Amino acid sequence: MLGKTRTLLLSAAVLSGALMGSSGGHAETALNALFMSQAAYSEDDVRAMTADFMKEHPDIKVNLEFVPYEGLRDKTLLAQGAGSGFDVVLFDVIWPAEFAQNKVLRDVTDRVTPDMNKGVLPGAWTTVEYSGKRYGMPWILDTKYLFYNTEMLSKAGFSAPPKTWTELQEQAKAIKQKGIVEYPIVWSWAQAEAAICDYTTLVAANQGQFFDSSGKPAFQKGGGLEALTYMLNTEVEGLSNPHSREYLEEDVRRVFSSGQAAFALNWTYMYNLANDPKESQVAGKVGVAPAPGVEGKTEASAVNGSMGLGITTTSKHPDEAWTYITYMTSKPVQEKYARLSLPIWAASYTEPSVTKGQEPLVAAAQKSLGLMFPRPTTPKYQELSTALQQAIQSTLQKSESPEQALQSAAQSAGGL
C-alpha cells in the first residue's frame, strides 16, 4: 500500500516537473484578445498585424478571437462576469460609459504619452473617453460617408454629389424618374445599432440633440424629429429602397456594389471593396463625399462610429496588453493597413502610402472626421438605443407617426 502511494507521489512529481519545464522554458506571456469580424479591418488584416507583433515580441503570444459586431459587447461583459477571459478587447464608441461604470475596462489615462496625445486626431480621443478619463486607444476611426454611383449621377445630368439632404432627395427623384434605378437610396435600417447610426447622421445634419442641457430627452422635437421625418419621406416617395428596413451594412454594400442604388450611406471600408472588381460590379464608378448637411444649418454631417482597444480590469498582464495595443494603434501599422480603415494619426493624412489610390476617401475623411457627432454618452445606452430602434422601425413600418414614435421612445428614455 505504502509502495503504491510512493509510486503515485513520485509520478505526480515527475509529471508536474515536466509540465513546469514545458512552460518555464520560454517565459512566455499569453494574451487573449477579442475582435470583430465585420467592417473596418478584415480578420486577415488583424491576424497579419498580430503575427508581425509576435515576431517583434517573441515573449508575448496573442490568441485572437473574432465575433460579429452584434456579439462583441455581450461577449466582453459575460467574460468579465465570469472573472476571466480577455486581456484586450475591441469596444465601440457607445460603450465606454457602461464599461467604465461596471469596471470592465482599465483607466489608461496615465499610460498615454504626450506624443500619442499630440499625434492622434482630437476627435478620435472622444471614442475612448468618459468622465475625463481614457479607457483605451482609438483604433478604428470611422464615420458614415455618402457613397454615390458616378455613372448614374452623370446619366441623370448631375456633375457633383449633393451638398444637402434636400438636394440628395431631388437628385434621387430625377434618377428614379429617368428610370436609371428603381430605388436610388439604400440604407441600413434593420432593427439594430446600424439604424441608429444612419439616424444620428441625420440628427447631426439637422442640428438636433439627443438630450437637452438638463439631461431630458430632446430627440422627439427639432432636429431629432426632422431626421426621422426625412427617413420616412424618402421611403414614402419611393426613393429609399424599402428593403432597407431589414438591411445591415453588408447588405447596403451588396446592393450598391451590384448597381442597384445610386446613393448609399456606409462606413469607410466600403470604398475600397466597392471599387474592387472582384467584389463589385460598379468598380471605378464609386464616388465618396461627406454625408450632406441641411441648408442654413450644417454643411455636412457625420456620426462617430469609431472603436477603440482597451485593457480589461481582469487582465493579469496589463503591461503586455498595453504593448500590444500601442503596436496595433501605432502610426506605421495603421498606415500599412489603411485600405479598410483610416489611421487615427493626424500626420498620416499627408502620407502618400495612405492617400495613394484613395484620394477622394481621404478628402472626404478630412472633412467628416472633424464633424463626428456622438451618440449619447450614458451607461444605459443599450436601453435608449433599443427604444430608438423600435421608434425608427415603427415609423418606417408606418404603424406610428414620427412624432408618436419618438414621443414614446422619449418617455421610456426619460425613465432610464
Added chain:
Amino acid sequence: MSVGWTGVRSWLLLLPLLAVMTLIIGWPLIETVRISFTDARLVGGESHWVGLANFSKVLASPQFHQVLWTTILFVLISVTAEVVLGVLAALLLDQQFVGRSFLRALMILPWALPTVVNATMWRLIYNPDFGAFNALLTQTGLIADYRSWLGETQTALYAVCLADVWKNFPLVALIALAALQSVPRELKAAAIIDGAGPLARFRTVTLPYLAGPLTVAIVLRMIEAFKVFDIIWVMTRGGPANSTRTVSIFVYQEAFSFQHAGTGASAALMVVLISAVLISTYVTMLRRQSEIR
C-alpha cells in the same frame, strides 16, 4: 431485507449522478430564483433584496404582454402547422411504394439540421434581392415584385414560423409514423371489408392509435416552441418593429443587453412556470398512455 439493501444500493449508485445533476441543474435554478428577488446587475455592483418588485414590474410591462402574445401566436401557428403536415407526411410514408425507405431517411434531414444553419438558410431564401422564395412567387405570378418578407411587420412572424415548421414537422411525422405502424393490419383490413371509406377508416381505426403519441408530440413541440430564441435571433433579432420579439428574446435583452439580471431572472422564471405547466401535462399524458397499454 434484500429488497431494502437493493433500495439502498440503488440510491448509492444514483448518488454521483444526483450530485452532478444538483450541481448542473439545481444550482443555476436556485441562483436564478435568488437573483429574481434582487436588483442584481449582470456585471459589477451589489445586489439588494427587492421582494416581488421584479415580478410585478415584468407583469405590468406592456412590452411583456406584447412578447407573450407574439410567443403564443408563434406557438399556435407553428405547432398546428407542424402537426397537420407531420400527420399527412406520416400517412404518406406509411403507404407501400418504391423509394419509401429513402424518403423516410430524407425527411429526417431538416430536423437534424442545427437551428442556426436552418435560420441562416431561410434568411437567404427570404432575401429581398435574390431570395429563392421571391423568385418562386414572382415566376409563378403570385406576386408582382420582390418583397422583404423579414422586413415587414405583416409578414415577418409568419415567415419565421414557416422556417420553424420546415425544420420541426419531421419530428411530428416520425412520431406519427411510429404510431401508425402499431395499427394492426387486421383492423385495417376488417374496416375495408366492412366498406369504410378512407376518412372513416382514418377517424375510427387510425386516429385512436395516433391520438396518444400525437398528444405527446404536440406537448413536446409546444414546450420547445414556447422557449424559441435561436431561429428568431438569427433571422430577425426580434424585428421589424419588435413584431417577432418573443419571451426568450425579452429575457435575453433584459438580462444581457440591459444588464437587469433581476428582472431578466424573474421573466425567465415565468417562462419556466409556463413550461412546467406544459411539462406536467406531458407527464400526465405519458402516464395515462402507459396505463392504457
